[in-house]
Amino acid sequence: AQTVTQSQPEMSVQEAETVTLSCTYDTSESDYYLFWYKQPPSRQMILVIRQEAYKQQNATENRFSVNFQKAAKSFSLKISDSQLGDAAMYFCAYLQGAQKLVFGQGTRLTINP
Amino acid sequence: DTGVSQDPRHKITKRGQNVTFRCDPISEHNRLYWYRQTLGQGPEFLTYFQNEAQLEKSRLLSDRFSAERPKGSFSTLEIQRTEQGDSAMYLCASSPSLQGDTQYFGPGTRLTVL
Numbered sequence: 493a494q495t496v497t498q499s500q501p502e503m504s505v506q507e508a509e510t511v512t513l514s515c516t517y518d519t520s521e522s523d524y525y526l527f528w529y530k531q532p533p534s535r536q537m538i539l540v541i542r543q544e545a546y547k548q549q550n551a552t553e554n555r556f557s558v559n560f561q562k563a564a565k566s567f568s569l570k571i572s573d574s575q576l577g578d579a580a581m582y583f584c585a586y587l588q589g590a591q592k593l594v595f596g597q598g599t600r601l602t603i604n605p
Numbered sequence: 606d607t608g609v610s611q612d613p614r615h616k617i618t619k620r621g622q623n624v625t626f627r628c629d630p631i632s633e634h635n636r637l638y639w640y641r642q643t644l645g646q647g648p649e650f651l652t653y654f655q656n657e658a659q660l661e662k663s664r665l666l667s668d669r670f671s672a673e674r675p676k677g678s679f680s681t682l683e684i685q686r687t688e689q690g691d692s693a694m695y696l697c698a699s700s701p702s703l704q705g706d707t708q709y710f711g712p713g714t715r716l717t718v719l
Contacts, residue, residue, distance in 0.1 A: 496647075525705040537648075537696065537710040544705060583647050592638065592661065593698075593708060595647030 494519045496586050498596035505574045506604050512559075513569045513599045515584030522546075525587040526560070526567045531598075532580040540582070543567065571601075579603045607631075609711035611697050617717045618687055625683045626714045630699030637680050638708060639672055640696040641665065648696055654680060655702060687718045 495518045505511035517526070528540040543551045543560050550558050555572045571578055584596040610629045618624050630637045635656055640648035651670070652662045656677035666672075669687075674680040684691055694715050698708040 527707070529710075536712040539707050539709070542705075542707055585647075587705065587708075592650035592653060592663075593640075593648070594650070598645070598647050 494521075494586050494588065494594050496584055496594050496596040498582075498584055498599050500599045501597070502600045502602070504602040504604055505571075507574055507576060509574055510570060510572045511574055511601065513571075513582050513584075513601070515567045515569070515596055517565050517567065517584070517586050517594075519565070519586065519588070521588055523588070526558075527585045527587065527593070528556070528558070528567075528569045529583045529585060529595075530578075530580045531583065537583070541569065574603050576603050576605065609697055609699050609709055611695075611711040611714050613714055614712060615715050615717075617719065619719050620687060620689060622687055623683065623685045624687060624716065625681055626695055626697075626716075628680045628682070628697030628699075628711060630679070630697070631709060633701070634699035634709075635677070635702040636700045636706075636708075637674055638698040638700075639680070639682050640698065642694040642696055642713070643692075651682075651695075684716075687716075689718045692716055692718045 524545045526543045529537045531537045541553045557570045559568045581598045585593040612627045638653040639651040642648040654674040669685045672682045694713045696713045697711045700706040700708045
């Protein structure tokens with residue numbers, strides 16, 4: 493079974509600085525998708541960024557970018573110019589086909605003003 | 606696009622009671638998923654539907670749990686004879702049926718079993 497591991501339960505960063513959240517996963521498949529979701533306190537989960545495993549190019553969305561290392565099964569999220577609104581739980585997730593997401597345990601990100 | 610909606614947002618019940626939650630997916634999405642999230646953890650998959658067909662159920666889904674999606678539109682998740690261990694956030698998500706499609710989540714229903 494596929495597993496996703498986020499080794500950083502909590503991270504903090506100064507406003508306007510850059511922070512990187514780590515994620516590793518385990519799979520024997522070659523075709524899959526990876527996601528980062530953000531869950532602000534008491535609010536719903538929203539998509540941050542999506543990566544297709546067959547694409548070598550790292551996905552970017554404005555201040556958010558990933559470092560996808562397929563051979564190492566690593567998928568880290570970099571947040572540049574951190575803002576107070578970035579404070580949330582961040583979940584890394586794995587998807588094969590159009591089936592279930594497998595989530596990591598999450599990383600709580602705090603932004604210090 | 607109104608997004609995924611869930612009702613109720615909060616439910617407090619006594620142990621042994623039955624509860625039912627509703628999820629309305631994004632209208633053009635064929636797939637609908639249920640997840641359970643306990644405090645401080647990532648969501649765990651429960652079950653999913655392709656239109657009205659329930660395609661997979663997790664081993665987490667005991668025989669006290671049942672889910673339906675009549676007519677392939679909204680879905681209900683029922684928990685019979687609730688236990689304190691059922692206390693959690695129940696999340697619904699929907700997606701188109703293409704491979705790798707993003708799942709969009711609703712706000713969740715927080716269940717507290719006393």
